[in-house]
Amino acid sequence: MTIVKCLVWDLDNTLWRGTLAEGDDVEVPEEIRRVITELDARGVLQSVASKNDHDVAWARLEQVGLAEYFVLPRIGWGPKSVSVKEIAERLDFAESTIAFVDDQPTERAEVAFHLPEVRCYPAEQAADLAALPEFTPPVVTEDSARRRRMYQAGFRRDTERERFTGPDEDFLRTLDLRMSVVRATERELARAAELTLRTSQMNATGVPYDDADLRALMDDPDHEVLVVTMSDRFGPHGAVGIVLLHRTADVWHLKLLATSCRVVAFGAGSTLLNWVVDRAALAGVHLAADFRPTDRNRMMDIAYRFAGFDDEACACLATLAPAVSDDVLRLHLLPEPRPVSPVVTLDAVDLAAVEVRRG
Template identity: 25%
Template sequence: MAHNFFIFRNYTIEPLFDKIEGCGFSGYNDIEFPADFKYYVWFYLLPIRVNRATIAAEVDFFRKKLELVASNVTSSSILLCFTMTDPDPFSFVADDPVSEAIDTYNNFIFELANSNRNIKAMDFRSFTSKYSLRELVDSRHFYMSLVPINPKLAGDFSSWFEQKVNAVESIRKKCLVVDLDNTLWGGILGEDGITGITLGNTYPGNCYTDFQSFIREIKNTGVILAICSKNNTADVKQVFSNRDDMVLQFDDFSSTRINWKNKAENIVEIAQELNIGIDSMVFLDDSPFEREHVKTMLPEVVVPDFPKQPYFLVDFIKDVYNNWFQTYELTAEDTAKTEQYQQNTQRQKAIAQHHNMESFLKEMEIKLRISESNPVHIPRIAQMTQKTNQFNLTTKRYTEREIKNMLKKGYIVWDASVSDKFGDNGITALAILKVEGTTALIDSFLLSCRILGRGIETAFLNHILNHLFDEGFRTIVATFIPTEKNMQVESFYDNTGFNCVSADNTRTKVYKLELTEKLRSSELFGITLG
């Protein structure tokens, strides 16, 4: 797939999307809307926590975030919204608040999709329902890397995802051409007779009955049906009129070719009669010979392999539908609604861009607990320098011993634990400073990607700068050392008021900031010292 996908997410799902080309990912829980993607994907997974009330509250909050993201969707882009599922509906109380929150959340997605033609619901249950809990969630990867969906499903997931995107693109076939003997019913009409063919309530007839019911539903979604069968027309018509266990009726079929001519020729005639291209046809036939013949003569026609066992017929026709007949086409009424909706969203957008991000952050009740040179935190501090790649200005790696030595030498190490109303992320921001006279040098400055996109980096930096100012420091020196992975912070110091004083050919940049007064501290976050 040559599409560009930008995925809004709350967990580590890159491994799941590993087999899909051209994916960009938001920060965790970040809803900043980047330009220039064709597809935006809203893929929030149910938070894995113990307390059900907290989970429910968080799901409610996701809905508000989605509303904001949805207001950014333009007519040239598409937002694909995954519905939410609860793979493990484990609750300590009978009245589980999570299931209600999920219902509300999913209904919201379906309403969005119904009222905006650029927003599509992706029913994630149609993927997850194929797996058991143990197959779907690998606790190892969750606890090691916050990967909730088993990375082994990446292959299956990419096929499922591709089908859904194709459906959105309406790469949809128009006509389903079916054979009759051993396809719509069991047995051969010419040999078994009208009463001998199998249909009805018992095996194997019940498989064919359900198969027909499914085909009728497909017809109701706007697919044209046609018959292509080697039989006598009169006999076939008798089956339709005399067998009351036939689900499909003769006039469900817009075109029929019941004769002894070759099937490729018949299919071409059906296409001409219906005035459709042969590349918009799918042909179902139990005979490998007939399938091969049509495939060879008419490579444009889709000819899926047909199951040998009748009990696979329903699985088979579901796959046929998913692969070639899924649709997101809208009715005229929906279109009218869409226009209304678009006007509304434009209005909202003007307001939204100025206020909403801020009010969201306030609503998140983000708290920073900042500690200075706390020896208890040394193991986590060292670990952060080892692991953090993206938001890391100098990418210097330190061991615990090195950090201890630096503290002895008078370095100052600030760390911040970040929590919000849904829980505590632990120590996720870190700054290491070397001090000389009234000058402080920022040796390391880094944030875990888990908390990016909320302005925490600036609040943390400003807090440190203000503290230094109070302590009598007047000059701050900082460095940006580029790596393959930290380009997102290339301009961090430029954006926070520092002046670039030198840059060398490795693109390492040195910055200076003279402190003359205290900076305004952020009102968005509660900051405590600990």
């Protein structure tokens, strides 16, 4: 089941009781307030699509202490399908990960007609949404509870970029971008599992790994389970990437490389991939990488190809276990040393320093 990443609320007679434009003294029921705070703690983003006067409605959300919970609110008089679509596009979320709740059947029907993948719920069901499986992520991590704040920091970052005059690289230098690559521990297991589930655009295979899968790889001395975090002067981005690497004496096999779409613009994917290539070159081994094309991960394909991976056969590939499915491509690279990123400061574990068992 696809997990909801963002819930879009109607306001009148949905989030609160009453109609603001008719002069009602609208109030938020406690059960709705609990749903909002619970979903926020789980890392489910929330927004607003409401037909109201923006300033009046937003002022009321501030008065009831809930304005901070909503990202990218759309409050105006246009079609709600347009508002929901804009929210999904701005978040860069697939429409299948968006949900919409409204008291009016006509509004739900309008959204469902134009955005058939968006899940629509009646207001009568709002108080029970947190109990539904699609609003219950399989893992909840320390990053989950601060996901909304990380996105809000990202929007402030975007605003500053729009005001910046000069090349993108010059702006990135002002951010003081820092990337850390560490071996996963028990503490990072849940974060690593969440990354395999949530990332789609920069995910090489789309294969999910749960805690048990990752723990088994961690216990194998020939496998590396690496968690990637980033930060900048606006604050932490949290866990933004995962690398699953099987190392032998002659070839390193990238079973999975995934980075969050939130950090694509900062060159996180290329920085991480170039680091792996550079470490493999230092170790004197070939690199293999699994890739399964989907309608969402074209960017990952481009990243691999740009890094020099191709479909050419190599004897080293015959030493690896078969791919997880027939639609997984196995790419190959004879690595050469790579330069460090000019805009990202990298602090990473030394892979080449660990002895690999020979078959």
